[in-house]
Amino acid sequence: MSRRIVVSVIASLSAVALFGVAEYTHAATATTTFNVRIQITAACDISTTAPTDVNFGSHPSTATNVDNQGALNVNCTPSSPYTIALDNGQNGIDANSRKMSNGTVLVPYQLYRAATRTAADIWGSTTGTGGNVFAGSGTGASVPLPVYGRVPSTNFAVGSYADVITATITY
Template sequence: MIRLRSLVAAAALVTVAAAHDARAATATNTFNVRITITAACNITTTAPTDVNFGSQPSTATNVDNQGALNVNCTPSAPYTIALDNGQNGTDANSRKMSNGTSLVPYQLYRAATRTAADVWGSTTGTGGNVFAGTGTGANQAIPVYGRVPSTNFAAGSYADVITATITY
């Protein structure tokens, strides 16, 4: 009798379990996961390296040196960098370092070849003279090539300040 009760109880559990499985159902749905990433560029994260021509005799010509701007832009983001005329120039081709009223002409270039086509200025579009690049997501050192065509000026220390502007 005990054995019969155990069999009946076991059968009842199987029936309940089977009934429960027969009634179980599932449903699915989907949802989106989104983010919008905007381009960003930073030209001030790491200080630029100055273009320092050092000490030169007054007889030197075509004194070259270079500095660098450090930029960090979103990967694949296009950007341009413009350089202004400095404190004493009226355009990119007339930059001058000053010592009081004395002025020494110099030029900044986008390429080491330092040709007239390489002059670095602030003109965009066709015939523009800005530097164009693409972000990598890491710091990029962008060389700034400089030249003083002649040092045949009064002895003294000369300086200018250039403002670089990044557009992205």
């Protein structure tokens, strides 16, 4: 064999050997999968943003049906149902007999879920059939809910009268 052919064969064999080695030097790979999870639970709040008081202001003792409103600020998980109950205050025996006091003198008033202020709109703490709580669904943002109030008559002794209502949210 000529030397030229021998060199050519050796070069060809070297190239084949190099490519063959290159094929076997690739890194091996493997794959797997995993889950990513979260469980979100409902949350509601009515105390982060303070409520607006129902302040009837100052009126003569001859006034009737004195109306005003306040608001509760509710922030609940989107689409999460909730109810809000209002208690009887410090001087009422039920939602229909709320009274503001100045010593032993009591002035009746009422709180309502709607501006129409009808007997069916009285806001109380009874749940279930015939309930008088406010029912809503969360939006994920703080939402003001009006609390409508009425003093049917101011024919009472001169003075400042007050009561405290506790609002309870259930979700």
